[in-house]
Amino acid sequence: MNFLEEKILRDGTIKPGNILKIDSFLNHQIDIDIMRQMAYELKRRFRDVTVNKVLTIEASGIAIATMLGDLYDVPVVFAKKSETANSTDDKYMSQAYSFTHKKMNSVFVSKPYLHATDHVLIVDDFLADGQAVHALIDLVHQAGGEVAGIGIAVEKGQQKGGQQLREEGFRLESIAIIEEMDWQTQAIRFRDQPRHELGDTRIKHL
């Protein structure tokens, strides 16, 4: 089990409706040590990839994106959400349905902040149906840029986002993938991830 899976077991709560509440360390209060470890872990997993920009979406992706931007020493861009769809010439705009707020949001980035020469690492705290990530991919492609990879803290493995993105050929790395969870027993099962993805140990554990 990795540090994030352990932290979820220790401090998370499972709520009815397949909701994992981890706002004590990820998306309301931020545990800086966990944030730092997540940034290092994502950078390590994408060590073979060129990244010159980190892209996320407001609000809760900004903390992990900022830590990654600091590590990579590259600019961070956060896409903004808008209830109105008033497209203008100076913005790349896409759409994402928010299951949390049960409405369609416009998602945009001002054109000067995405380029055809960009190798963009897209990051977010949660991946479920993949609506937000697909909107971010769309923005990068509108600018003619390349999606270098997608880094996620917690993926809900039973929802379709992750599988779809992998089938589409994107390099997706999620630090913790939840296979199933049960609010009545407060039990959770994580997807096994290959050990070599979690640590470059030279010496094998017997």
Next chain:
Amino acid sequence: MNFLEEKILRDGTIKPGNILKIDSFLNHQIDIDIMRQMAYELKRRFRDVTVNKVLTIEASGIAIATMLGDLYDVPVVFAKKSETANSTDDKYMSQAYSFTHKKMNSVFVSKPYLHATDHVLIVDDFLADGQAVHALIDLVHQAGGEVAGIGIAVEKGQQKGGQQLREEGFRLESIAIIEEMDWQTQAIRFRDQPRHELGDTRIKHL
């Protein structure tokens, strides 16, 4: 002139209606180097103050709050905005009028993330009328905590927020304070800040 004032002159744009657009480095795209310098500068200015938590409000305050949390090695909390005012027992809730969106927002923090023992550094990217900062102060006080200080990137010196907070006795540090600006000439004047606040030089410049 300090690094942030210089950056504003170089990359900012003044728009009609007394609007300073600095989203190329502060609140849409994030210049990590400027963010890092701002965090160091605020920590330096508050070096005589005990801080065990950093509090901001979503979304654009999260980046600077994360960098400060990293420097101080303390938890970061970001207050959330809600259009509904459905108060519940498990939240501290306050109100702030948003001049940008021309509506009243509820601002809340879940109770477990603010305590009576907290020494809170409140940070935000902009200070104008002080609505958001006053709501954050209110949340800290509801929890019985102490506001250790208020750290701001850019204060609009002609709007009432800064003066009010200082008169109320809060320790407020703004890295850049705009005294006046003119969109027609693209000219800006910053408030002189005492040199000793900007650098601990031992040797005097002649």
